[in-house]
Each structure stands twice: as C-alpha cells, then as structure tokens.
Amino acid sequence: MKPISSYPKQEHQPGFVVWELDHQDGQRRLEFFCEACGYNHFFDERWMWNGDYVKPTFYPSLLVNGHTPSMKCHSFVTNGEIHYLADCFHGFKNQRIPLKP
Numbered sequence: 001m002k003p004i005s006s007y008p009k010q011e012h013q014p015g016f017v018v019w020e021l022d023h024q025d026g027q028r029r030l031e032f033f034c035e036a037c038g039y040n041h042f043f044d045e046r047w048m049w050n051g052d053y054v055k056p057t058f059y060p061s062l063l064v065n066g067h068t069p070s071m072k073c074h075s076f077v078t079n080g081e082i083h084y085l086a087d088c089f090h091g092f093k094n095q096r097i098p099l100k101p
C-alpha cells in the first residue's frame with residue numbers, strides 16, 4: 001500500500017473497476033461507480049492504494065456526505081469489493097458488493 005501518486009498512471013482498460021480522473025487542481029483521482037448512491041465516488045491522493053485497477057484496495061475508509069446523515073455513504077474498498085458500513089443511509093449498509101467494470 002502506497003500513496004496513489006506513487007504509482008504510474010494507466011489508461012482505462014476493460015475490466016478496470018476504478019479509473020483515473022484528471023482534475024483541474026492537478027491531483028490524481030480514482031473514481032468508481034457506487035451502486036448504492038447511483039453516482040460516482042472517488043479517492044484522491046490522501047489515500048493509500050495497492051496499485052491495482054481490477055482488485056483495488058484503498059485505505060482508510062471513504063466517507064461521502066459525512067455531515068448529512070440522509071445522504072451519508074461510508075465504505076471500505078478492499079480487494080475489488082466495497083464494504084458498506086453500518087452508518088450508510090442506504091440499503092446496502094453492512095453489505096459487501098463487488099465493484100463492477
């Protein structure tokens with residue numbers, strides 16, 4: 001596990017469940033589709049990553065809309081699976097779901 005910025009960039013390829021975003025601030029972001037929320041979430045250079053686009057692991061957890069309980073999505077992504085934590089607003093809480101390409 002190393003910071004996202006320490007891995008070389010790769011173009012999106014079939015089978016990848018996370019993909020690179022070029023952001024205007026120059027930081028790298030790795031984005032994925034969250035089935036529970038119906039929109040994309042991303043990890044930026046604050047996270048540690050295993051460098052794998054197919055079976056990614058990120059650390060620590062990802063908290064989306066943390067100040068709004070009715071929209072909160074809190075998860076760990078480990079080995080290509082998203083593990084939704086108990087404090088999510090949606091019905092995927094406490095479930096492990098494989099990320100899809």
Ligand SMILES: [Zn+2]
Pocket residue numbers: 034035036037038041064073
């Ligand atoms: Zn979500």
